[in-house]
Amino acid sequence: MIDIVYLNILVLVYILAVGYLGYKGWRETCNSEDYMVGGRKIHPYVMAMSYGATFISTSAIVGFGGTAGLFGMGLLWLTFLNIFVGIFIAFVVFGKRTRKMGYNLSAMTFPELLARRFESRFIQYFSGLVIFVGMPMYASVVLIGAARFIETTLAIDFNLALMLFSLIIAAYVVIGGLKGVMYTDAFQATIMFVGMAFLLVMTYSHLGGITQAHQALTNLAALVPANLAAMGHLGWTAMPAAGSAWWWTLVSTLVLGVGIGVLAMPQLVVRFMTVKSGRELNRAVLIGGVFILMMTGVAFVVGALSNVYFFERDGVIAIAAAAGNSDSIIPVYINTAMPSWFVYIFMLTLLAAAMSTLSSQFHAQGTAIGRDVYETVVGTRGGRSILITRIGIIIAVVVAVILGYFLPPSIIAPGTAIFFGLCAAAFLPMYTCALFWKRATRAGAIAGLVTGTVVSLFWLVFVHQKEAVPLGIAKMILGRDVLITSMPWPVVDPIVVALPLAFVATVVVSLATKPPESEHLDRCFEGIK
Template sequence: MDVILLSIIIILYFILLAYVGYIAWKRTKSSEDFMLADRKTHPYIMALSYGATFISTAAIVGFGGIAGQFGMGILWLVVLNIFVGIFIAFVFLGKRTRKIGHNLDSLTFPEFLGRRFKSKFIQTFSGLIIFVGMPIYAAVVLIGAGRFMETALTLDFNLCLLILSILVCTYVIFGGIKGVMYTDALQGTIILISLIVLLIITYWTLGGVESANLALTNLVSHYPAEAIALGGTGWTSFPSFGSPIWWNLVTTVIIGVGIGALAQPQLAVRFMTVESNKEINRGVLMGGIFIAGTVGSAYIVGALSNLYFFRFFNDISINIVGGNIDKIIPSFINAALPEWFVYVFLLAILSAALSTLSSQYLAQGTSLGRDIYETIKNKKNQNSITLTRIGIIIAVILAFALSLILPGSIIAQGTSLFFGVCASAFLPIFIGALYWKRLNRQGAIAGLVSGTVASLFWLLFIFKKTAIGLGICKFLLGQDILINAMPWPVVDGIIFAVPISLIVMVVVTLLTKPMEKNHIDLCFNGV
C-alpha cells in the first residue's frame, strides 16, 4: 500500500468536501435554505444531486454483486432507471411537484402530501414511514462503503462505519440540503468518471468488449449449480421465465427499484429546489447520462469479474468471496486494478455512500423535526433547523447501529425492500396528488394506509427472505411463511401492494365528497 499516495488523495478529497460544505453553510440562513436551497438550485447541481442520491454503494456494490452472482440480466434495471427514474420522474412528475410544492409552500415530501390533501395525519404518517423505514436503507449503504474501505485499506470494518458516519453527519448538520446538494454534485462527478474508467480498464484487461463478452458466455459451464437450480442460465443471459431467480430479479430488483424510485422522498424533494421547469428539462439529459455511466458500468463489471477471477484464480466470483456477494465488487477492484485506481475508486465508493447517506439523513431529520414533531405539536412555521439537526443525529446513530448487526449479502435486498415499501405507500397518492384533482383527503389516507399495511404484511408473512429473517410469522403462527406454493414466496410485495393502494384510493375517493374548489385551484394554479 502506498500510504503517501493514498493520504494525498484522501486529504485532497476531504479538503474539497470541507470547502463545498463551508460554502453551503455560509449560504444557509433560513429553514427554506436548509430544506430546499431557497428553490434556486442550478440544474446541473440538481441533476447530479438526484443521480448521486439515487445511485449509492447499494447500486454499485450490492447490485454489482448480484450481477457477479447471477449475470447481466440486471441491466434491465438500468433501462428502467433511465426511462422511469429519470425521464418519467423529471418530465411527468418533477414539473408538477415543483409547481404544486411552490404553491403550497411545502418544504418536505410529507408536507407536500399533507398540504395537498389538508391532512396532518398524512404528513405525520408519511414522516413516520420515512423515519422508521429509511434507517435500513441507510445502513445497507453504509455497509457497502464500509466493505470497500475494509477491503482496500485493510481497516477494521466497524472503524470504517464509524468514520463514514461522523463525516457525513458533520456536513449535513451544518449545511442542510445545500450542503447535501453541493457535495452531491462534486461526488456525482467523481462517481461518473470513476465508473466509466473502471468499465474501460476492465474490458481492456480482459481483451476487449467482444472478446470478453464471448468468453464470459462460454464460461457458462462454471455457472453455479445452485443458481441453475433456481433458474439461472448464465452470466450473459436472462433467467428462465417464472423461475425463483426470475421472480426475484423482475419483481424485487427491476420493478421494485425501477418503479420505487418514483416515490422516494429524498428524490422527489429535489424537484422543489429549482426555480422553474426549464431547470428540470435541462437536468433530464445529465441524469440519463449519469445513470447509464454509473450503474450500467457497475453491473457489467460485476458480471465480468467472473471471467477475471476464473482466468487468474481458477474460480468464479461468488466462491472467491466466500459466498458474500457484497464483497464481489470490492474484491475485484482490489485484485484486478492498478493500485492508484483502487485509491481513486475508493473515493467513488465514498462519494456514492456519502451522497446517498446525506440525503437519507436529511430526509429522516426533516421527517422527525418538521413532519412529526411540529405537526403533532401544531407549531408550524417556527424555525425547524434545530429540530431537524437533532433528527439527523438520531438517524445517523440508528443507521450505524443497524449496520453492525445486519447479515452479509444484505445490501441489494435492503435497498429493494425500502424502495418497494415507499412505492406501495406513496406512489398512487403521489401521482394522484399531481394529476387527479378529484382525489380527496379520505381517498389519499385510505391509499396510504392500505398500501403500507399490504406491503408490510407481505414482507412479514409471505416474502420468504424477510419473513424468515425477521421471524415474526414463526413467532405468531408457528410457521416460517403463510404460503409455500411457488412463486409467491419469491414475488415482491410491490406487485400486490401498489394495486391494492390504487384501488382502495380510487374507491374511497369516489364514495366521498370532493375537496374544496378554492383549495384545488390553489394547488393547481399555473400547472
C-alpha cells in the first residue's frame, strides 16, 4: 500500500513537471519559427539533452536492451557508432553547416532545408510524405516499449496503457510546439541519466562485480540455443561467426542501420537549427556523448548480463525467462531483480525516454504534413499551417496507437532499424551533398531521394526475409518467400544496398546535369567555411 502511494506521488510530480514545461513552451511560442525551430535560441544543454532524449527511447532501452539479451555484448559496437557518428560527426561536421545553412535559407524543417538548397518543391513534399508515412512504425514501437513496462510493473492492461500514454504526449506536443518538446526532453533526459546510472550499479552489485559478472556471461556460451548457434551465435561475449546470418543481422541491420541512419533522422537534424551559433554545438558535444554512452551502453550491458541473472535464479537464459519475447527481457529483469522502489523510479525513466522520443516524432510528423506537404502543395506560407500541423500530430498519434495493437512481439529493435535505414537511404546522400558539394544539382538530389526510397522499400518487401515473409507480397507475386534465396542476401539489411545506390545516383546525375547558379549557392553557403 505504501509503495502504491509513493508511486502515485512520483507520477503526479512527474506529470505536473511535464505539464508545466509544456505550458512554458506554449507561453514562449509566438510564431511559426518558435513552434518549429524553438526560435533558434535554445540553450546548448537543452539542445544536447533534447537531441539525446529524442535519439534514445524505450526502443533503445527496452527494445535494443532486450535484443542485447539475445545477441550479447557485440551490440556495443552500436554504442560506439552512436557516439562517434550520432554525436561527434553529427554535431561537429554536419550540425554546424546545417545550422548556418538553415539560417541562411530560413528553413524550419529538414525537408524544407533540402528543398531550399536544391530549389525543389518536389523534394520538400516527397520528403515530408516519406516522414509522415514511414515514421508511424517507429513511433509505435516506442509506444509499445513503454506500454509493455507499464503492463508488467502496474499490472495494467497493455491496450489501456498504450491509449493513456499516447493521450498525455499528444496533449503537450500539440500545444507547446518544439519549445515545449525540447524543455520536457531536457527534463526527461536528466531523469533517464539518473535511472540508468542506478541500474548499472545495481546490476553489477547483484552479479558480484564487473569481472565476475562478465566471466559468468562468457561461461554461458554452451547454453546458446541450437537454432541460434546454427545461425552463427557464439556466445554473449563474442561476436557472431563472420558472414553468418546472425552476424549480418547484428552488423547490417542493428549496428549500421541505426548507427548510420542517425545522421539523417528528421527530428534530430532539426535540433541543429534551434541554437544561435556553432559554438553552442561544440559545447553540446560532451554533454550529448556522455548521455548516449550512459543510455545505450548501460542498456546493452544490462540486457546481455540479464542472462547471468536469470540462469543463476531460474536456470534459464533471458529469452526463455521472457517467454520468447525479447521486448519483455528488460521489463521482466527489472521487475524481478530490482527492489520495488527502483522499479518505480525506472518506470519513470522509461516513461521519460518514451515521451521525449515520441513527442519529437509526433512533432516531426506534424510539421512534415503541415509545413512540408500542405504549404508546399497549396503554395502559401503561414495561414492554416500550424492548424494543419496540429491535426497532423493527432493523426500521427492515432496511427501509432493502432499499429501498437497489431505489431508482433520482438518488434521494437527491428521496427526502429527499419525507419533509421529508410531515412539514411532516402535522405543522407542528398543531405551530405547539400552541405558539402556545391556541384550537386536538383536533378541529382531527386534521383538520390527516389532511388534510396524505392530500393529500400523494394528490398524490405521482396528480399529481406524479416519483413518479406510476414508481408507475403513476394510469396503472392513470385511464389516464394523472397526474391533472392542464396545467402547472405535474405539477411542483408536494405541500407547496405540502398544507401550506396542512392549516393551513386546523386553523384552521377549531378555530374550529368547543369550546375546550380552561383548566386543561389553563395546565399546557401554564406558564412560556411
